[in-house]
Amino acid sequence: MAKQTGLIKVRGTLDNVNFYQTQDGTLARMRTSVDAKRIATDPAYIRTRENGAEFGASAKAGKIVRDTLRPLLLMASDNRITARMTKVMTDVKNLDTTSSRGGRNVAGGINHPSAKELLKGFNFNERSNLGSVLAKPFAVSTSSGEVTIADIIPLNDIASPVGATHFSLQCGWAKIDFNSGVSDFQLSALTKLPIDETQQTISLTPNTAPAGTGIDVFVLCIAFYQEVNNIQYPLRNGAFNALSIVEIQ
Structure with missing residues (x-):
């Protein structure tokens, strides 16, 4: 993705380029020509569906952790905690050696010898370790x-x-x-x-x-x-x- 640096900031879509605002500034990316229905059904996109399913499972696992620890997260967390926790959970999911592709999940990977080391030492407030x-x-x-x-x-x-x-x-x-x-x-x-x-x-x-x-x-x-x-x-x-x-x- 690209980042706008000019004086005039564009939001919305212009010539198949989507402009959107994030905490890192105004970013730009090409709009995809593939509709959601095709991605969901076309055999050519089976890998995309598998990746999406596993990403969703990792995000859900991260939310479970955040919701569980919420009483303390209200005292100490940063604005990137959701993305950072999802990344760690994705790494744990990748250690699942029993589920088939598209079905790998944190529950299947958490008991791997390396999994818990990925979580130990995780800081919920990146500004203050x-x-x-x-x-x-x-x-x-x-x-x-x-x-x-x-x-x-x-x-x-x-x-x-x-x-x-x-x-x-x-x-x-x-x-x-x-x-x-x-x-x-x-x-x-x-x-x-x-x-x-x-x-x-x-x-x-x-x-x-x-x-x-x-x-x-x-x-x-x-x-x-x-x-x-x-x-x-x-x-x-x-x-x-x-x-x-x-x-x-």
């Missing part, structure tokens, strides 16, 4: 969901944005079944602390284990606040908050 924000190792218990950060000194170990006076930590444990689309998500209590030189060990544990079957996804979220007259306000609407998958099994 957990590894760049938290400069302290942590441990994750896959039996209880507990996340422990030992001997943390916030002023030294948290890369806080200008203006932040406090930060919060919260972990979550999700159980996601990509076959059925059913999931459950349990959160720990929110731990909020001042950004100072006090050394302490932080332990976060979900209230209970999530119900159901499927894969276990463990996440950790860091959010920043500014205190004004004893009231703590979210800093810049969460632009600096980090949320990441820290373990998966």
